[in-house]
Amino acid sequence: MRQSILSKTDSPLIACEHVSCTYGNSPVLHDVYLNINRREFVGIVGPSGSGKTTLLKAIIGSQPVAHGSITVQPELTIGYVPQIETVDWYFPVTVEEVIVMTRSKTKWWPRITIQERTAVREVLEKLGIADVAHRHIRELSGGQQQRVFLARAMFCQPDILVLDEPTAGVDVRTRHEILHLLADLHAEGLTILLTTHDLNGLAAHLPRLVCFNKTVLADGSPREVLTSKVLEATYGAPMEVLEHGGMPIVIDHGRVAMRGEGK
Amino acid sequence: MILALDIFEPYGFQFFRNGLVVATIAGALCGLLGVFVILRGMSYIGHGLSHAVFGGAAASAVMKVNYFLGAGIWGIVSGLLIARVARRRVIGADAAIGVVTTASFALGLALMNRYGQASKSIEAVLFGSVLGVKVVDIYAVASVALLGLAVVVLGYRKLLFSTFDRDVAQVSNVRVSLVEAVLLAMISLTILVTMRVIGTLLISALLVIPAASARMTTNSFSRMLWISPIIGAVTCFVGMNLSYHLDTSASATIILLDAFVFVIVYAIAGTRNRAKMASLGHL
Numbered sequence: 001m002r003q004s005i006l007s008k009t010d011s012p013l014i015a016c017e018h019v020s021c022t023y024g025n026s027p028v029l030h031d032v033y034l035n036i037n038r039r040e041f042v043g044i045v046g047p048s049g050s051g052k053t054t055l056l057k058a059i060i061g062s063q064p065v066a067h068g069s070i071t072v073q074p075e076l077t078i079g080y081v082p083q084i085e086t087v088d089w090y091f092p093v094t095v096e097e098v099i100v101m102t103r104s105k106t107k108w109w110p111r112i113t114i115q116e117r118t119a120v121r122e123v124l125e126k127l128g129i130a131d132v133a134h135r136h137i138r139e140l141s142g143g144q145q146q147r148v149f150l151a152r153a154m155f156c157q158p159d160i161l162v163l164d165e166p167t168a169g170v171d172v173r174t175r176h177e178i179l180h181l182l183a184d185l186h187a188e189g190l191t192i193l194l195t196t197h198d199l200n201g202l203a204a205h206l207p208r209l210v211c212f213n214k215t216v217l218a219d220g221s222p223r224e225v226l227t228s229k230v231l232e233a234t235y236g237a238p239m240e241v242l243e244h245g246g247m248p249i250v251i252d253h254g255r256v257a258m259r260g261e262g263k
Numbered sequence: 264m265i266l267a268l269d270i271f272e273p274y275g276f277q278f279f280r281n282g283l284v285v286a287t288i289a290g291a292l293c294g295l296l297g298v299f300v301i302l303r304g305m306s307y308i309g310h311g312l313s314h315a316v317f318g319g320a321a322a323s324a325v326m327k328v329n330y331f332l333g334a335g336i337w338g339i340v341s342g343l344l345i346a347r348v349a350r351r352r353v354i355g356a357d358a359a360i361g362v363v364t365t366a367s368f369a370l371g372l373a374l375m376n377r378y379g380q381a382s383k384s385i386e387a388v389l390f391g392s393v394l395g396v397k398v399v400d401i402y403a404v405a406s407v408a409l410l411g412l413a414v415v416v417l418g419y420r421k422l423l424f425s426t427f428d429r430d431v432a433q434v435s436n437v438r439v440s441l442v443e444a445v446l447l448a449m450i451s452l453t454i455l456v457t458m459r460v461i462g463t464l465l466i467s468a469l470l471v472i473p474a475a476s477a478r479m480t481t482n483s484f485s486r487m488l489w490i491s492p493i494i495g496a497v498t499c500f501v502g503m504n505l506s507y508h509l510d511t512s513a514s515a516t517i518i519l520l521d522a523f524v525f526v527i528v529y530a531i532a533g534t535r536n537r538a539k540m541a542s543l544g545h546l
Contacts, residue, residue, distance in 0.1 A: 060430075062430045062433050092482045097484060101420050104432075
């Protein structure tokens with residue numbers, strides 16, 4: 001069930017209560033309680049297969065909820081950025097077409113208007129990729145690909161950005177760029193919700209973290225939730241947490257063993 | 264002179280002129296819808312649906328119901344069934360389509376064996392019959408073509424969005440299921456109005472080959488929507504003429520011509536890509 005409630009400025013943008021989702025007969029999400037408030041920057045961390053993507057899809061409304069409810073503020077515009085691995089990069093579209101297709105209400109002839117062209121250029125400039133508008137999507141670097149889909153999400157002027165693994169499969173430099181870009185957008189007042197499995201590179205830098213494995217195991221600042229106890233509960237493997245320059249650093253002792261177990 | 268006369272000889276026959284018009288429009292229509300068929304990985308659905316409609320055609324012939332009505336209802340039901348079953352991921356969409364459409368095809372075959380002039384009609388259904396084209400067929404194909412064009416133009420961005428990125432389109436208030444239903448309905452309608460003339464086999468081919476050729480010539484979706492119908496229409500037009508002079512089946516000739524175009528484009532696109540790769544090597 002996904003419903004809208006009357007607007008209250010202090011009520012959360014998104015409220016998940018007692019949410020469960022199933023895939024076939026096996027539960028993917030179980031009894032999830034999670035609130036996302038305006039102007040927050042929240043990261044959901046957990047191992048692969050922990051249901052992070054399913055939770056995002058339930059929030060954006062593309063995954064049916066078996067039990068419980070997800071309450072979304074009325075008129076809330078969500079900008080969703082999917083995992084770039086799920087995108088069909090061979091699809092015949094240019095960057096401009098990708099961004100403009102989100103405005104599906106057109107006059108009878110579906111031409112890209114001058115206003116739309118300007119708006120696309122503005123959003124691409126903001127994200128630092130103004131020169132790629134007319135390129136085919138396959139002719140982009142990993143960082144540019146991520147930015148294009150970020151641009152698409154930004155194009156409809158969302159209240160909240162929802163990103164699924166924004167740093168999966170990108171190099172260290174691109175990861176830094178994306179993190180800074182998101183921090184800037186957050187500083188401008190945008191609410192951001194993302195998933196990541198990258199504890200040190202991304203999660204530790206966020207103001208609020210949710211440790212997740214089918215349900216919420218811990219919720220708070222990185223300092224509060226990045227502890228060996230919570231991480232072991234989340235990842236099912238022993239982990240050590242050190243501190244470096246005031247930031248928690250997670251050492252993953254179980255990595256070799258986890259790989260051996262396979263998926 | 265003799266050669267020139269020869270080229271125009273078939274135009275003296277009403278049935279040929281009618282068949283040519285229907286085939287050419289059908290080529291353009293299938294080319295247009297084919298773009299969505301190949302980009303959505305629906306080629307097996309197109310193939311399956313055309314076989315499924317055959318069952319409806321046979322049933323309506325046996326029950327002496329109007330062809331468009333009988334085969335139409337049958338086609339829509341099969342289309343909805345495929346869409347429904349394909350959503351169940353446990354079975355696998357391709358297997359689901361295989362079940363629905365081969366069963367429908369077999370039913371049609373059995374009905375014809377039992378009650379109809381089996382061999383003749385079956386050949387007509389599989390390969391089409393240019394001789395059988397009536398004026399009503401021309402009107403039917405032309406109206407579906409206009410409808411198809413209207414759907415693609417008016418729904419352009421919704422179609423593109425839901426084809427490229429289903430999940431995000433859904434979140435962005437595009438009614439993805441409706442878009443998919445409309446597309447399937449258009450494909451079913453196309454099959455319905457063209458099957459008597461160009462046959463099940465040619466429809467399957469026309470829904471895939473021109474669009475696949477068009478895809479290799481461009482990286483732009485909108486350009487593909489132009490190129491594919493043109494390839495479809497031209498190959499149907501030329502193929503119909505060739506088939507008269509070579510005394511070959513119209514369907515077979517058109518399919519071979521489309522395949523030939525595909526091979527040429529494939530070869531040229533391959534060379535161009537290699538050249539591009541080579542030039543990149545210098546950077």
